[in-house]
Amino acid sequence: MAASPSSLRVYRGILKELRAMQGQNYKQSLAYNYVTDQFRKNQVTGERYCRAQQEALHASQTYLCLLASSRNHQALHNLYHAKGERNPEDVAGLVGLRLPTQPGGKGWEK
Amino acid sequence: MFRSLARLHHQFGNALSLCKRRTNHHHFSCSLKYSSVATERKRFYQDVTISQGEGGLFEINLDRRKLKTPGGKLLTVPNEALAIAVATEWDTQRDSLKFYAMHLTTLCNTALDNPTQRNEDQMISAALKFLETDTVCYRVEEPYGLVDLQKNEWDPVLQWIENRYDVTIGSSSSIMGPDIPQATKDTFYQHLKSYNFWSLTGLEYVITQLKSVVLSLGMIDRYLSVEQAVLLSRLEEEYQIRCWGNVEWAHDYDMYELRARTAAGALFVHLSSEGSTVKRKLLQD
Numbered sequence: 001m002a003a004s005p006s007s008l009r010v011y012r013g014i015l016k017e018l019r020a021m022q023g024q025n026y027k028q029s030l031a032y033n034y035v036t037d038q039f040r041k042n043q044v045t046g047e048r049y050c051r052a053q054q055e056a057l058h059a060s061q062t063y064l065c066l067l068a069s070s071r072n073h074q075a076l077h078n079l080y081h082a083k084g085e086r087n088p089e090d091v092a093g094l095v096g097l098r099l100p101t102q103p104g105g106k107g108w109e110k
Numbered sequence: 111m112f113r114s115l116a117r118l119h120h121q122f123g124n125a126l127s128l129c130k131r132r133t134n135h136h137h138f139s140c141s142l143k144y145s146s147v148a149t150e151r152k153r154f155y156q157d158v159t160i161s162q163g164e165g166g167l168f169e170i171n172l173d174r175r176k177l178k179t180p181g182g183k184l185l186t187v188p189n190e191a192l193a194i195a196v197a198t199e200w201d202t203q204r205d206s207l208k209f210y211a212m213h214l215t216t217l218c219n220t221a222l223d224n225p226t227q228r229n230e231d232q233m234i235s236a237a238l239k240f241l242e243t244d245t246v247c248y249r250v251e252e253p254y255g256l257v258d259l260q261k262n263e264w265d266p267v268l269q270w271i272e273n274r275y276d277v278t279i280g281s282s283s284s285i286m287g288p289d290i291p292q293a294t295k296d297t298f299y300q301h302l303k304s305y306n307f308w309s310l311t312g313l314e315y316v317i318t319q320l321k322s323v324v325l326s327l328g329m330i331d332r333y334l335s336v337e338q339a340v341l342l343s344r345l346e347e348e349y350q351i352r353c354w355g356n357v358e359w360a361h362d363y364d365m366y367e368l369r370a371r372t373a374a375g376a377l378f379v380h381l382s383s384e385g386s387t388v389k390r391k392l393l394q395d
Contacts, residue, residue, distance in 0.1 A: 021202040030160065031198040034191070058332045059380050063195070065336040066373035070211055073366035080359035094359075 010060045011039045017067035035060075150206040158201040160193040168193035172200060181223035185215075188308065192218075192381040213374030221311040221382075230310060234302045237314045238295060238323065241279075242287065245322040245343055249283045256349045263342055270333055271324050275301065279324065298323070305383065312378035319343075319371045329376055336373045340365065 014035055019026045026032055042056045092099050155172035163169045167186035170177040170193060177185045177200070187193045192214070199212045209216070228236070246264040250256055264281070272279060277294040305313060316326045320343040329339040341348060344365065351361055 018198075021198075029198065029201060030158075030194045031201075034194045054332065055380075058335075059377065062336055062373050062377045062380065066213070066370055066377060069366045069369035069373060070213075073363065073370055074208070074211060076359065076363045076366065080363065 007039070007043070007057050007060070010057065010064050011035070013064045014060065014067065017064065017071065020071060021067070150208055152206055153203050155200075158197045160190070160197050170197050170200065179219045179222045181219075181225070183222050185218055185222065187218055188382060192378070195377065195381070211370075213371055214378060217312055217315060217374065217378045220315075221308045230303075230307055233307075233310045233314055234299060237302065237310070237317050238298055240317050240321065241290060241295065241298065241323040243321075244279070244287075244324050245320070246324050247279060247281045247288050247290075249281050250346075251283050255353075256346060259345060259349055263345055267324060267328055267334070267342065271327060274331065274333075275327075305379075308382035309379045312375045312382060316372055316375035316379065319368060319375060329372070330379055336369060336376060340369050340372055344368070 015026075015032070018029065018032055018035075022029050038056065039060075042053050086094075089099055155175070157171075157173055159171045161169050161171060163184075163186065167188060168190055169184060169186055179185050185196075187196060196214050196218060199215050200207075203212075246268055249260050249264075268279060268281060271277070275297055277297050278291055279294060280288040280290070282288040302310065302313070313326065313330065316329070317323055320326050320329075320339060322343055325334065325339045325342055328334040329336060334342070347361065347364075356362065
């Protein structure tokens, strides 16, 4: 039985995440070798219903979710939360508002 | 590089000596030891490798130094897969170490150091406390859209777990929640007894993240994927998002964090329960 389409998709997904995290040298990493090895071992089986394979598929989907979510979370963190506290103008801008401007500065009306 | 190593050692040394001196002040020394988790530190190593040490346990090496837990113990994990996953977390840190994003390492540290000094029984009862206030058991009476959503999405999972473990849980819209029979708690208690300390650590982590025993067991038993479990756990929030719109820096941010934490916990349970897939497949080949 060849690898099912869904497991191939997960496999590609994990490799994509590894490359995003480790750059061009990702093929030398421990994780790359281990994941490739595991997917090769699990795709050759004559059993019609293989519990171990189901287990491996679920675990690999979980790992893919861990890698992808961590990356997305980090990206959002860097974009919105990494710069410390915002100034009032930026805060107003976040909800689509602008601070009122006063031509002569504060207390100009007097 | 050497300076940061020295600083690291210095901190660990401090924490250790404090620990010895203040054995009667557990809480104080624990909070001191774990305070470093929130801060970032520069990456002080080049290569991350794993090696198999005494008793077949795996260790993680940063350059040639062995990785230790905040409590000063050697960080050892029971199998190769988990060791590689932890090593990958260390290897993928770029300039600074973001401890708050290294969930598997954190779980290993917790399992090894056991900072709250609990035994398995205490952990099981802490985990099962969540059953009494389980997310999927509490229903709203209005708005009707959300009532339907909860019924359609949560009822199948409740039904599944009631059949799978042969228990009654039920749901309720009262503030007191459903009346869960003692037999149900006993069944889950017996089931969790079969978990080892490491997988219990992971399971309790998942339960506290999802705020639900039902969803956590559904995910560990492979009835739900991580994404589904997180979606069901955040059902009301998803409903509000549908009504009022999505805010990337709050909703998506929370969701990805919850997904990452839940996935890490689930993977930790999977990899640390005995008879893992890895070993079985190796024997078959």
